[in-house]
Amino acid sequence: MENKVITVTSPLLPSLDDFLPYLEDIWQRKRLTNNGYYHRELEKALCEYLKVPYISLFTNGTLPLMCALQALRITGEVITTPYSFVATTHSLWWNGIKPVFVDIDPETCNLDPNKIETAITPKTTAIMPVHVYGKPCDTGHIQEIADKYGLKIIYDAAHAFGVEVNGKSILEAGDMSTLSFHATKVYNTIEGGALICHDEQTKKRIDYLKNFGFAGETTIVAPGINGKMDELRSAYGLLNLKQVDTAIESRRQIAIKYRESLSNVKGIRCMEDMPGVRHNYSYFPIFVDADIYGMTRDELYFKMKEANVLGRRYFYPLISEFSTYRGLESAQSENLPIAVKIANSVICLPMHHSLISDGDIERVLCQIVK
DSSP, rough: OOOBOOOOOOOOOOOOHHHHHHHHHHHHHHHHSOOOHHHHHHHHHHHHHHOOSSSEEESSSHHHHHHHHHHOOSSEEEESSSSSSHHHHHHHHHOOOOOOOOOTTTTSSSSGGGGGGGGTTTTTTEEOBBOOOOOOHHHHHHHHHHHHHEEEEEEEEETOOOEOOOOOGGGGGSSSEEOOOOTSSSSSSSOOOEEESSSSSHHHHHHHBTTEEEEEEEOSSSOOOOOOOOHHHHHHHHHHHHHHHHHHHHHHHHHHHHHHHTTTTTEEEEEOOOEEEEEEOOOEEEOOOOOHHHSOOHHHHHHHHHBBBBBTTTOSSGGGGTTTTTTTTGGGGGGGGHHHHTTTTTEEEETTTTOOOHHHHHHHTTTTTT
C-alpha cells in the first residue's frame, strides 16, 4: 500500500500463543511483583546474554539513572552531554545535581573526551556519558580522565543493548551502566530498564533502593523508591530475548541497504559501523548538509512526513535548550557548536525489524535520493 504509514520504529512483540502459558503460570503462582520467579529468571538470562556479572531490573529506563546516582552517592556537578534524551539530564536534576554540558564528537555524536577536563571543577563528582545510537563512547579515554580526577562514571546505555567491543560488553565500562527496555528499543519489556554494576554488594544496595529501602520485613536501610519490574513484563522480556538476535540481524540488513543507496547522495552523511564493534542497529541517523544537498533538514523531514514516511529529528532540540537548563552557563550554544550543528541536521530514518519489505525501504529512500 503506497499510502501506508512507515513508522520510525515498531515494537518487537512476542507471540501471543507463546505468551499465554507464561500468563497462566503467573496466574497460578499469584505473585505479580516483588522479585517473583520471572523477575529472577530474566535477571539471570540477561546477565548471560549481555555478559555482565550483576543486573537489577527496573520498571522503566529513567529510574536506573536516578538510582545509580543515589547508589554512588553522587553530589555537586556531573559532566554530561546535551545530545541525548531528556531523561539523562532529568535524573541529575531530580537528585539535586547540577548538569555541566560538554560538546560532542562530530563523528560519533558522543561526549567528546577532549573537552571534558576543561569542564571539571572542585564540585565535579562524576561523568555521565551516553552511547548515542548505540555507538560506543571512547571509554578508555573517559576512564583515564575519571581516574586522574577521582570521578565516578555512569554510562547511559539506553541505546546500547547487546553492543560489544572486541567481544566484551560495553556495559562493563565505568562504575555503572543503565539500559532502557522501552517499547521503542531494540529489546523491550513494554516499559522497563536495568542497572548494571560490578559487585554483589552494590547490586544489593541497588535492590534496596528500588524497593523502598527494605532489607527485611521491619528494616529500612535507605530512602528507596518503588522501581521494581513486575512479573508480566519480566515474562514478556524472557520471550523477547529469544528473538532479539533475529531482529538485530534484520536491522543490520536494512542498514546495509540504506548505506548502499545513500553513499553517493551529496549532502547526506550516514554513520558507518565501528571496527571491532557488535552493533545493534538501534537507529539509522542521517545528517543533512543543506548547502550541498539543496534542502534543509526540516524541509526533508516534512517532505517525508507528507509521504507518510515518519523519520525523527533525534535529538532535537538539545537538552541544553529546554527551559529547565538553558540558563546554565554550560548550556549556551557558543559552548556547544558541534552539538548545535548535529541537532539541526539529523533525521533518524525508519529502522525496525518489521521493515523488511523492499518496497517499504524504497519508499523511504525515494524521499531522499533525488
